[in-house]
Amino acid sequence: MGQDIDPFRAIAISRRAHDLKEEGRRILHMEFGQPSTGAPQAAIARAHEILDSDAMGYWESRPLKDRISQHYKDSYGVEVSPSRISLTCGASPALVLALASAFSPGDRIAIARPGYVAYRNTVRALNFEPVEIPCGEDVRYQISAAALDALDPAPQGVIIASPANPTGTIIPADELAAIAAVAKAKGIRIISDEIYHGLTYGPAIHSMLEFDPDAYIVNSFSKYFSMAAWRLGWLVSPREGVKRTGAYIGNLFLTAPSLAQHAGLVAMDAREELNGHVEVYRKNRELLLEALPKLGLARIAPPDGAFYIYADVSRFTNDSLGFCLKLLEDTGVATAPGVDFDPVEGHRFIRFSFALSTPEIEEALAKLIPWFGAL
Numbered sequence: 001m002g003q004d005i006d007p008f009r010a011i012a013i014s015r016r017a018h019d020l021k022e023e024g025r026r027i028l029h030m031e032f033g034q035p036s037t038g039a040p041q042a043a044i045a046r047a048h049e050i051l052d053s054d055a056m057g058y059w060e061s062r063p064l065k066d067r068i069s070q071h072y073k074d075s076y077g078v079e080v081s082p083s084r085i086s087l088t089c090g091a092s093p094a095l096v097l098a099l100a101s102a103f104s105p106g107d108r109i110a111i112a113r114p115g116y117v118a119y120r121n122t123v124r125a126l127n128f129e130p131v132e133i134p135c136g137e138d139v140r141y142q143i144s145a146a147a148l149d150a151l152d153p154a155p156q157g158v159i160i161a162s163p164a165n166p167t168g169t170i171i172p173a174d175e176l177a178a179i180a181a182v183a184k185a186k187g188i189r190i191i192s193d194e195i196y197h198g199l200t201y202g203p204a205i206h207s208m209l210e211f212d213p214d215a216y217i218v219n220s221f222s223k224y225f226s227m228a229a230w231r232l233g234w235l236v237s238p239r240e241g242v243k244r245t246g247a248y249i250g251n252l253f254l255t256a257p258s259l260a261q262h263a264g265l266v267a268m269d270a271r272e273e274l275n276g277h278v279e280v281y282r283k284n285r286e287l288l289l290e291a292l293p294k295l296g297l298a299r300i301a302p303p304d305g306a307f308y309i310y311a312d313v314s315r316f317t318n319d320s321l322g323f324c325l326k327l328l329e330d331t332g333v334a335t336a337p338g339v340d341f342d343p344v345e346g347h348r349f350i351r352f353s354f355a356l357s358t359p360e361i362e363e364a365l366a367k368l369i370p371w372f373g374a375l
């Protein structure tokens with residue numbers, strides 16, 4: 001029998017937000033990490049062409065795999081043969097594919113707490129055992145090589161995410177190298193979720209492939225490329241894992257949507273438009289980092305990347321879900337409760353997503369300021 005797993009509570013917040021919207025309320029969606037911009041214009045134009053000209057059967061785009069391979073060379077200086085790249089319906093199936101094909105039932109997989117809600121739950125759903133590493137403000141909510149090394153017995157796997165969800169913090173290059181060294185010494189397989197690459201506000205970003213050529217790399221078009229609903233992502237498998245990944249994807253998922261693959265190829269070269277979104281997020285981040293401390297939300301790790309701010313609300317509540325619901329009812333601002341990301345400490349955190357337009361962020365702040373002021 002499968003294991004029981006927790007629901008994604010932000011979905012309940014989002015449902016309530018949509019109900020309120022239908023009742024005519026103005027809602028600002030800061031609960032999901034979802035760009036409010038659409039796919040790049042050129043990608044949409046390509047999709048229109050394909051709809052009119054292609055019957056669209058099961059298909060795996062060789063040009064897209066070649067383009068992704070080129071991206072690893074250009075961005076990180078690493079060679080990744082296109083044969084190691086599997087195209088998936090987003091990062092979510094890529095994670096399932098990596099876990100299912102690299103580990104055996106009962107294997108222990110280390111994850112950061114707080115961390116993306118689906119890590120803990122997907123690991124459990126696939127009958128592996130999550131080993132949560134508590135990562136506090138002192139380590140900027142990230143797994144360190146020392147913390148991984150300290151696990152006894154060593155886990156079979158570790159999932160790292162840099163930039164991370166829900167905090168946006170990055171693991172610096174020397175720490176990635178140290179994690180790779182610990183993993184190699186102890187036979188720990190690394191899965192690196194690089195879905196927020198492209199969305200950074202200062203520090204250089206590195207792929208785990210620069211330090212561990214045998215890591216599984218998860219990525220997607222949902223964030224930087226602003227194509228969440230097109231359901232397109234990829235998995236890079238180590239050379240010796242390619243055959244098994246191919247067999248698993250063929251049986252579990254078949255192919256990614258062919259329309260999305262055509263559009264995704266074009267999106268990979270829409271840098272000017274996409275980097276424009278990053279500039280909007282940079283501005284939004286600055287606005288929030290300036291305003292939130294004045295609301296009493298001073299304990300936050302300034303995000304190096306992604307589009308989240310994870311804020312300590314313990315001054316106001318011990319029940320982050322109830323707090324998010326009340327905030328939504330009173331102000332129309334939807335946020336995600338920390339309990340999604342951290343079942344132990346998350347009752348005193350909430351996560352703001354700033355993947356909105358700057359006027360929307362300003363509007364949200366105009367509602368948050370009096371609300372927090374009255375608490």
Ligand SMILES: Cc1ncc(COP(=O)(O)O)c(C=O)c1O
Nearest residue numbers: 033090091092116165195220222
């Ligand atoms: C860290 C992380 N990984 C994976 C995903 C899933 O993304 P996708 O839409 O590509 O399935 C998300 C979505 O928010 C995420 O935050």
